[in-house]
Amino acid sequence: MTDTTQAARDTRAPQADGTDAPEKAQAPKRSAAMIASIADPGVPTTSAPLGHALVELGRADERIVGLSADLAKYTDMHVFREAFPERFFQMGMAEQVMMGAAAGMAQVGLVPFASTYSVFATRRAYDWIALDMAEPNLNVNLVGALPGLTTGYGPSHQATEDMAILRGCPNLTIVDPCDAVDIEQAVPQLAAAPGPSYTRLLRGKVPRILDRYDYSFELGKAKVVRPGTDAVLVSSGLMTMRALLAADALAKDGVDASVVHCATIKPFDAATVVRELDTPRAAFTLENHTVVGGLFEATAGALVRAGVRAQVDPIGLPDEFLDAGALPTLHDRYGLSVDSIVARVREKVARG
Amino acid sequence: MGLTVDRRDSLDMTDTGTVHRRQHDLDRDVRLKAIREAAYNIRMGVLEQGQAQGEGYVGQGLGAADILAVVFRDQLTYDPSDPEWEGRDRFLLSTGHYALAAYSAFAEAGIVPREELLTYAADGSRLPMSGMSTYTPGMEISGGSLGHGLTLGVGHALGLRAQGKDAKTFVFFSDGELDEGSTWEAAMSAAHWQLGNLVAMVDMNGLQADGPTGDILSNEPQEERWASFGWDVHRVDGNDPVALLDAFDACVDGAQATGRPHVVICDTRVGAGVPLLENREKLHFMRVEAEDWPVCMGQLTHGYEAAAAAGTDGKVA
Known part of the structure; x- marks a missing residue:
């Protein structure tokens, strides 16, 4: 070090x-x-x-x-x-x-x-x-x-x-x-x-952010940390913090975003995630991980298995070896920052 | 046999009065006679399993039989009626494909019924071809991915000592596993933690999957390597019960106070005790024709009886 x-x-x-x-x-x-x-x-x-x-x-x-x-x-x-x-x-x-x-x-x-x-x-x-x-x-x-x-x-x-x-x-x-x-x-x-x-x-x-909400960690459970009518952000790890901050920013623009936190990736709480995505809201997964083999694909598998047709955009790391550099720069570059989440959600909600 | 997999679930921690304890208080000749008998029984069990399945790691099992006889008949403390008895010494089989030799030793020890050996590697058997802790009473770990056993042994020995227990941990692995870097991570770790309660045994049979060990990856000199890592080192003829007994006694009694972990490097012969197998081409996975199994068993019994009659010191001729 x-x-x-x-x-x-x-x-x-x-x-x-x-x-x-x-x-x-x-x-x-x-x-x-x-x-x-x-x-x-x-x-x-x-x-x-x-x-x-x-x-x-x-x-x-x-x-x-x-x-x-x-x-x-x-x-x-x-x-x-x-x-x-x-x-x-x-x-x-x-x-x-x-x-x-x-x-x-x-x-x-x-x-x-x-x-x-x-x-x-x-x-x-x-x-x-x-x-x-x-x-x-x-x-x-x-x-x-x-x-x-x-x-x-x-x-x-x-x-x-x-x-x-x-x-x-x-x-x-x-x-x-x-x-x-x-x-x-x-x-x-x-x-x-x-x-x-x-x-x-x-x-x-x-x-430390989850104590702002009516939330407790329960092994094996996904939790709706924040309700919202326009968009649903299914997230895990530090990206739940980013999702909550993005939701705060979006609210100022009149976009009401829900955040579903999947603290346990396996066993995956498919029932909760599928229920939350089986709606017409603009849907995203957010993970601090490659979009291959993580939360996005766990979510996709759960939806397919349940027969739920939903269009979900992945926010996560690209399938490539990442750059070295300053972390905030890299989070901007790879789309993990609050600003880039806000932009993605706003655009999708506006597209309708 | 029609046996189904019956995963062990015993959590009984009490001493049921059937504990087998280390035999060091007995007369040496009595101990050696018992070891020689156990080695014969283990070898016969290996042949029975090979015959039942038509194939298997018979050559390795025969070569390791004397080591296992000394360990299970003489050195280990355990309760055959309760393989998970908390006070037991631990025996970890790293070399998963030697399972048939371990099963045979378990049968000799009374941990699994002797007749169950005939289910070796069969569908639904508790005795799979590669040893797994989740299948077989007495099998402490799931070996087979080679180079794991000694790392686990470090944890067993450290954990037992941390809890104030004086049980010992015995780890069996083969010379092929000396190729694995993890074995040497564990060797360094055991010496760092001064694990005098850890006894490793290496089966130096000189044979790996692709050929003779010396051609695959040179691993000598072994004594110097272990000694330089801080271990108490013994190198013996691994098919000589006398030498094995002396080495294990020295590990358990002699150097324990130094806090050094112990290794018994055992030079063994693939197929030992059965001339038909010992004298043919050495292969990792030995095929034996159906008509040869009774010949092997006859040779084994003949050699055992001849040695007993001659009063030799238990060494397989």
Whole structure:
């Protein structure tokens, strides 16, 4: 890691209540913003929600252990390590043995949370996820940071296809949280659920937006976070934050957009998604992932299977290796920013 | 047999009084006699499975029989009536295609009924061709994607120790798995964590899918490699029960206090104990003609009885 902004943030002591002030302005578009906070202007953040949620869970359940492959500081696992040093296992930059060890620990009665970057978990250690965790259906909870396009480092660190890789894996639960609220509520539910899971981690200063709505995370459920009559935005992960902000902006133009948040990608809540898309509203899926093999195709499959005819536009990453650069620039370039969502929705609603 | 897949569901953690414990308090000759008998039974079980299915990884199973006899007859603590008993030592079979040898050892240990071996690799059997934890009582992991076993063993050993349990973890893998980088990730990790409760055994039979191991990817010198990683290293004739027993005893009794993980590098012979198979061309997947199975069994029994009569020290001639 050469990114000094990130290093400074990660070594800072966690705040008592974990809540930070809202970001005052968009991060500057320079190289230091390669791993900029994904929080949009006006959205408050919480520091290291995964780490704090794990500490709280660890106090109640001594079976909880943490592992990381030389990325504890960069996956918010350091918070757990500081609270429970004897229950944290630094496995080194060796993802295969980390995954194998996590599976072995689950077999002898522990409940491991193992973290690395999404690219390394999915591309490098998939054989271990499939055969040592998913096939025996062990309660191992993988946490992958930098999912989709949340770093400007380039394809080596951009896990643009992590859900596409993992969705075909039987028994594996896949969670794509929107914000700190999702992460805090998901952690105890993932520990309580019997099989393995993969969570697309948002780390560091994580946006906090879902507590503005009547919402709670429920494993396996999609939720209508915001109702709307003109458009429906089916979204997951950080794109739900973008969808909610886009809906606020569209409302000022008189466009009433609904947001349906699919925090659990697998098992997919097809019933809710199909019900919400079986309407004449302008329909979109929004995902921080390639449009191949993720939320869009899960949605398309659900609609076809249900026999519902709907025209849905995908908002997501293109089927290509992405550019390196400053994250805000890249989110603009690839259409993940609030402004580009607003433009897409407005145009489609106007077309009618 | 008509057996259907009956996935194990025992969660009973109590010691039912049928626990098999490590035999180190017994007289050495008694131990070796029992090991030699177990090795014979394991080999016969391997041949029975091969005959029932008409094919299988018979050569490897025969070669590994002495290692498994020492481990299951002498070294491991387990409860055959409750394969998931919490106090058990763990035996992890990384080399999934050696399953028939493990099944035979399970039968010898009383974990699966002996007659069930005849369902090996048949539809609906609990004994698939490649070992899987979800199918077979006593099979701790699903091997087969090679290079996984030692990584899992690190987790078992770390997790057991973290919970204050003194159970040991035994991991069986083959020389082919030394090709996998993950094996060496695990080797480094086990030494870093000072896993004295971990005992690895490597079946050095010199044979991989595409040919002799030395032609595929050179892996010697093995002792130096493991020692340089920080392991307690033993290299033995893997078809010599005496040498095997001494090595495993040294692992479990001797060096445990150092906190170093242990490896027993076992040089074995494909087809060992059955001259008809041992002396023919070595193949990863050995075909045996139907009329040759009884010949193999006869040779095995003859060799066992001759060795017993000669009073040799249990080594397969």
